[in-house]
Amino acid sequence: MSINLVFVFQYVLSVLKFTYPTLFQGWQTLVGGLLLHVSWKLGWVEISLCSRSEILSWLPASVIFVGIIYAGSRALSRLPIPVFLTIHNAAEVITCGFQKFVQKEQISHLKVCSVLFLLVAAVCLPLCDTQFDPNGYLWALIHLICVGAYKVFHRLWKPNSLSDLDQQYINYVFSVVLLASASHPAGDLFSALDFPFLYFYRFHSSCCASGFLGFFLMLHTVKLKSSTTSGQYAAWSFLAKVITASLSPFFFAMTANVLIISCLVISGVGEALLVYTERTGT
Structure with missing residues (x-):
């Protein structure tokens, strides 16, 4: 999780209030896809798309990916970053539940406890929020479900010839096509013409920064996953979150009370326990 990227997203979505997710996320995926394609053609990265059947088999995940970024934009435009991350973390409840009740895997008591911490924090947080935004939490819930579904699909997906970069390349291409097609029916295409900061240099620089940062974050994530164990990767991800x-309240307004902070701490403890189970294999 890139601090710079999340801060730029929050600035564009909640401060400048560019709440046109088909356009904003379409831009992100267009820049990411173009940079990944250029890097591939220049030989900087390796993309080896195989048979059409394997590409088609990955398309359901690409649909879920669009749901993740679209709902995430909607939620982040209305919720503070710590609140959004707390809801996001609870996606582990879906994957753990799938392992336990569908795949009938043995789940350690410590991992069950960690997931329960994440669930309790996510459920209690809106109840403690004095500035409760129903739309914000609804989109955060949809984002959570999509993240969990994406992880579950990844576990079930059988072909293994598509690398992480192959999968991301398909995600980018599919997202650009779908979001571009949806921009007019969603009303974003023409509504954005009335955006007050459309010709504001900070808006342009923020959009450019988010596009490039998103691409480099993706490359860094892929490299980190391939060069570290799952436990080490989980630890780095937890530290970044x-x-x-911790830094976001210094840059963006957030109303917090003891109960909200308690929920954030409970979520942090839950994820820390989850990282410990990943590192120890328990």
């Missing part, structure tokens, strides 16, 4: 959540 903690830093992001």
Whole structure:
């Protein structure tokens, strides 16, 4: 999780209020797809798309990916970063539940406890929020479900010839096509013409920064996954989230009370336990 990227997203979505997700996320995926394609053609990265059947088999995941970024934009435009991350973390409840009740895998008591911490924090958070935004939490819930579904699909997906970069390349291409097609029916295409900061240099620079940062974050994530164990990767991801959540109140307005902070701490403890189970294999 890139601190710079999340901060730029929050600035564009909640401060400048560019709430046209088909256009904003379409731009992100267009830049990411173009940069990944250029990097591939220049030989900087390796993309080896195989048979058409394997590409088609990955398309359901691409549909879910669009849901993740679209709902995430909607939620982040209305919720503070720490709140959004707390809801996001609860997606692990879906994957753990799938492992336990569908795949009938043995789940350690410590992992069950960690997931329960994440669930309790996510459920209690809107009840403690004095500035409760129903639309914000609804989109965060949809984002959570999509993240969990994406992880479950990844576990079930059988072909293994598509690398992480192959999968992301398909996600980018599919997202650009779908979001571009949806921009007019959703009303974003012409509504954005009335955006007050459309010709504002900070808006342009923020959009450019988010596009490039998103691409480099994706490359860094793929490299980190391939060069570390799952436990090490989970630890780095957890550290980045903690830093992001801790710094965000200094840059963006957030109304917090003891109960909200308690929920954030419970979520942090739950994810820390989850990282411990990943590192120890328990």
